[in-house]
Amino acid sequence: MEGLIFDMKRYAIHDGPGIRTTVFLKGCPLRCRWCHNPESQAGGQSMMHSVQKLDGHEFNADHTVGERITPQEVIRRVMRDRMFFDDSNGGVTFSGGEPLLQADFLIECLRLAKEAGLHTTVDTAGAVALDPEKLDKICDLTDLFLYDVKTVDPERFSTWIGKGFDHVVANLKHIAKRGNQVLARIPVIPGVNNDPESISAISRFLDELGLRYVEMLPFHRTGSDKYERLGMEWGMGDAKSLTKKDLVPLKEQMAAELPGVVFADDQRKA
Ligand code: SF4
Secondary structure (H helix, E strand, C coil): CCEEEEEEEEEECCCCCCCEEEEEECCCCCCCCCCCCHHHCCCCCEEECCEEEECCEEEECCEEECEEECHHHHHHHHHHHHHHHHHHCCEEEEECCCHHHHHHHHHHHHHHHHHCCCEEEEEECCCCCCCHHHHHHHHHHCCEEEEECCCCCHHHHHHHCCCCHHHHHHHHHHHHHHCCCEEEEEEECCCCCCCHHHHHHHHHHHHHHCCCEEEEEECCCCCCCHHHHCCCCCCCCCCCCCCHHHHHHHHHHHHHHCCCCEEHHHHHHC
């Protein structure tokens, strides 16, 4: 069996507990207008255009994005940093793109990671129609889900993000009902969810699911330069990057409306 990945990041500290290696699986059914990794979206290998300068000369440095790889090779590479995982209670994170899109490959990677005694995290937006048995297998092998909650308004979802809202909700409900640990990650995006009504709606949704572990991530323009190199269009126009300070009122509102909420970034600082 082989899967398609587009990157592996060592020493990652924001993708779950401790020091981790994050494996980025290629392919995503969504088209978030602010996506920082547009090279991840296409399901097959893709070409990224770039130009390098040397001694005043410009060279074409186009490169292919996407590597076919077996689960065994993924875990072999991940295990190079075992020592750091052990010292920091870290492990491996599978991200994307959308890792659930390559469910069989993901399951095998998770199985091997658990066999090797690693803490496993799956970072997902959840917009995939999954056979419930496969989702159960993934849940059995996953210690922590980082689950994107971008908006709970189906119309906004369709305008800014794409198709698959019902799958996002159904998969998160399934995971929450099973009692898996979930960190709800909210990318705070101007025009999508940085208003009090959106925060209230998300708070109510998380409350219904019994979820209290949350992280808000400020919108930033990182990755916007990649769009031209991929022949794609950046969908956020001139929208300015947000700072952590911009999120403070939204976090205060959520703290008032979702009693018991724990913000992951505050916990890291503590
Ligand atoms: S879900 Fe993630 S990878 Fe997919 S388009 Fe949105 S931001 Fe990009």
